[in-house]
Structure formats: structure tokens, C-alpha cells
Amino acid sequence: MNNQLQEFAREQLKTGLAKLPESNQHFFKRMYSHENLDATICDVVDAMTEEKLDWAMQQVQRSLDKEIKAGA
Numbered sequence: 348m349n350n351q352l353q354e355f356a357r358e359q360l361k362t363g364l365a366k367l368p369e370s371n372q373h374f375f376k377r378m379y380s381h382e383n384l385d386a387t388i389c390d391v392v393d394a395m396t397e398e399k400l401d402w403a404m405q406q407v408q409r410s411l412d413k414e415i416k417a418g419a
Contacts, residue, residue, distance in 0.1 A: 368414075
């Protein structure tokens with residue numbers, strides 16, 4: 348994945364995570380930054396390896412879809 352796509356993915360993750368409840372954000376931190384749960388969600392996303400970005404985007408999108416369905 349080139350740098351431009353990585354940056355796009357990171358911004359999309361940050362935007363999506365900001366729309367989710369704190370419990371989802373905490374779960375995301377436990378998955379991707381279990382050694383530093385005090386890190387901000389932005390720092391966690393920025394520190395993620397390229398290999399994890401696609402899967403993380405799928406997870407966040409599924410969580411957003413669940414939130415929308417639950418609110419309907």
C-alpha cells in the first residue's frame with residue numbers, strides 16, 4: 348500500500364472511530380495498542396503497521412454499521 352493510501356486509511360479510521368462509543372474505542376486500543384492503553388486513539392492509529400490497516404478498517408466499518416442498525 349503506498350503512502351497516500353495509508354494516510355487515507357488512517358484518516359478514515361480516525362473519523363470512524365470518533366463516531367463510535369468509547370467502549371468501542373477502548374476495545375480497538377486493546378487490540379492494536381495493548382501495551383499502551385493510555386495512548387490517544389489517533390496515536391494508536393498512527394502507530395499501526397500497514398499490514399493491519401485493511402483489517403482495522405473492516406472492523407470499524409462493521410461497528411459503525413451495527414451502531415446505525417441499533418439506532419434505527
